Amino acid sequence: MRVLVTGSAGFIGAALTERLLARGDQVQGIDNHNDYYDPALKEARLARFAGHPNYTHARGDVADAVALNRLFRDFQPERVANLAAQAGVRYSLKNPQAYVQSNLVGFVNILEACRHNQVEHLVYASSSSVYGANRKLPFAVEDAVDHPVSLYAASKKANELMAHTYSHLYDLPTTGLRFFTVYGPWGRPDMSPILFADRITRGEPIDVFNHGNHSRDFTFVDDIVEGVIRTLDRVAQPDLNYDATQPNPGASSAPYRLYNIGNDQPVPLMRFIELMEHNLGRTVEKRLLPMQPGDVPDTWADVSALRRDVGYAPSTSIEEGVAKFVKWYREYHHITA
Template structure:
């Protein structure tokens, strides 16, 4: 039986990935520290949904504590690791950058060290579309340079990719980084716009619409994210000793290293997104139009051509379908 460690199992993506794996006869060790950045009860509810499956184990562990992490790896002996734990949030990184150093840098380095020590076959880890920062050329391609982040969060995700490459080169650990584009869906993150908008619309409160609704986001439904991750598990990157930076993609390497985008490749204006959400809820939102916030980018737009080429997959869920499923879940979970 395949054994996989999933970090951040109490998180949005970690929960959905783990649910898929245990439902498909994979043994999962879920790790989370139940950070209080957002509602801990929601995180515990997610893990509670998994707890009844005999293929699921859980350990509460802070990834900055290497001894505890090492003990978990030693006991479970995973073949694969899907690292989804991180301090999330662009704007929060401006207010509290030290939290990102601890979780996203120290924690990630400890995961890399555990993978090295226990000869993990493949490490898949969460990067972010935010690494594209100030890039103007769209769609964003993994062939583009990502040297101009506009938030500390983005800088830590770029650093993760660099750390992963170093470990791939030095120790031969196959690593795959996934640049997620605005993931949404049931059991989502309350700090994200679609979730906050939904709550405020139901509560009759005013929503803040930044950049006067003219920002564009490449919204990606959670099931599409999960399918992309799962398809990549048994496809670790292979070292290419003939790799040439003058003609080969910078998303691959002479080391067993690869980076992919996962997005819908269909950016939607914020004002159009709100219109769809209003229809699904059946209530018109009260809106306050505002300027851009520090750390925000005007548009995200994923080029997923290399993902299509390597695993024959491209996200397919429409925003109308995905938001409908989220609103249905929200009504049930919060009894509204």
């Protein structure tokens, strides 16, 4: 297939691009290479496949409608995987405009381009953060998500609503994927795995919020990519059993679907830190701090809808995933001891 991947130099986007190329797809990537974190990491990810004969890269921003429309016209993608977004909950407290441009303006540009270029299926990244203040566990796509606790979460909920509008009005098949705490090789340096690894390696104290009482549904990046590919291949269809008098937020009478992608096995944060210490071969001081604004105490994905519709659910154990992450971290940073 001809697949457009936005955010193709990002953490998940680069991993997805590699997998698509490996199975023979022709991939057009686009990434703005911004400096939210060290752009050198994006360049290193991109270097893994930039010379592939079936890959073409564009340095551009999805918020630039003119450039994006030109890219769609030239490449004529059959499927689109939209992973470009301004990420991070805490950064949204400092720079909300970045989220408006990338996650709202950029997303409507993607929808318009898909609409006008006969794209067969749009798969886009949502987030477990949309569950916000919900306390019913596990989180299910059938749950209402009307109480976000960060602008990042609100922007992702907005993406889901915008996608449904285009599915309803223009019969554009769309599938939203709510990612749960993705980690693994080539991850973002603003996320806890690399932050923890950096400090543990240097023997510095680590900050542990909510006094260590968090739990997270940590999901290994390879499992996320497998879920993206399976949903990309399964074009969203209208739910023939949809009942408008008892609406299901995860489906519609339009060609629209939502899925959680998580491990369905929440892990206490302190256990995650313990595994990091074990694999890095040293222990460090933990500074127990209060809950951060915009954060939530626990996440846990109900993946029954994903399992039912595409026959897949993530399966990498936290022990296996952390070991693979630390192995990459040591190699990338040339750490031998």
